[in-house]
Amino acid sequence: MTLASVIDQLRLDPAFAEDGGSEASVSLPGLPHRHFVAPDPGAAWALNLALLTAASPLGRPPVAGLVSRALFRSDLEPEEIATALLQGVSSALAASFQRLEQIHVDLDRGGRALAHRSRNSKAREAWLIVLSLNAVSRAQLARGLGLSRAGADIQALALADAGLATLATGGKIAWSRGEAVRDTAHASLDRGPLGDAVSDLDASLAEIDRLLARTTR
Known part of the structure; x- marks a missing residue:
């Protein structure tokens, strides 16, 4: 089952629904103050966790962070969902690649720094x-x-x-x-x-x- 089809199914589940936050008013001396209230986290994190723990035929886990909370906003059109999915996957792959590059550099750095240890x-x-x-x-x-x-x-x-x-x-x-x-x-x-x-x-x-x-x- 592809990631896109999983997202299509889970978008019908209220537990995965995301909203865009809201404005709230706080009474302060002199005048009311309005501020933005971020939305409560939905269940998109659960899909990311499931992807990481699922068995892979290649013997390695998928890239972390493939699924964005934005994909579960109810006001998105199909074209917007596809764009958000592609952008999220691209960003996750780029971040993982940069992380692997940094790990490679650090492994070499650590090997040289600790070479004198017994x-x-x-x-x-x-x-x-x-x-x-x-x-x-x-x-x-x-x-x-x-x-x-x-x-x-x-x-x-x-x-x-x-x-x-x-x-x-x-x-x-x-x-x-x-x-x-x-x-x-x-x-x-x-x-x-x-x-x-x-x-x-x-x-x-x-x-x-x-x-x-x-x-x-």
Whole structure:
């Protein structure tokens, strides 16, 4: 079933109806004040969610945001619906392409910034999580990496030191556009004479982190 035919069917469902908002009046000292009230969200988001969770014969989900709320306005003519659908799909594809381009750049940037980290470091995995979601909490990063919160803090600080993330109040870890920090003094630790010592140290820290995680649960 094509997206257009799904929209045609769902436009008959009142739950998907959209209006254009309304004007409201508020009494203020001296004179009434009119302001625009945005419409309540309809159910167009449900169709976007269904598209993302539906099985694809190509083994990959469709582009996010294909369906616009504007498609479910009752005052649209068929030609306007077709135009809105094409424009929405075009915008969603362009946004996804730009996002993929940025992810490609950031993957390369993160790889260079974290090249000096030892083999046991979780910083690379932490970067993939932050890059995918743009922003996570310390608790979410800890769950994603299977670490304690203290362990997640260590990885977050590593990303911040590399210029890949910013740390904010409330444990928020956000993607950063900052340039990666090149640490030439440590760039060859993994492959140099200290490589084994660094690996042993990281393994010991990882074991301590696992013990802390068990005692704090």
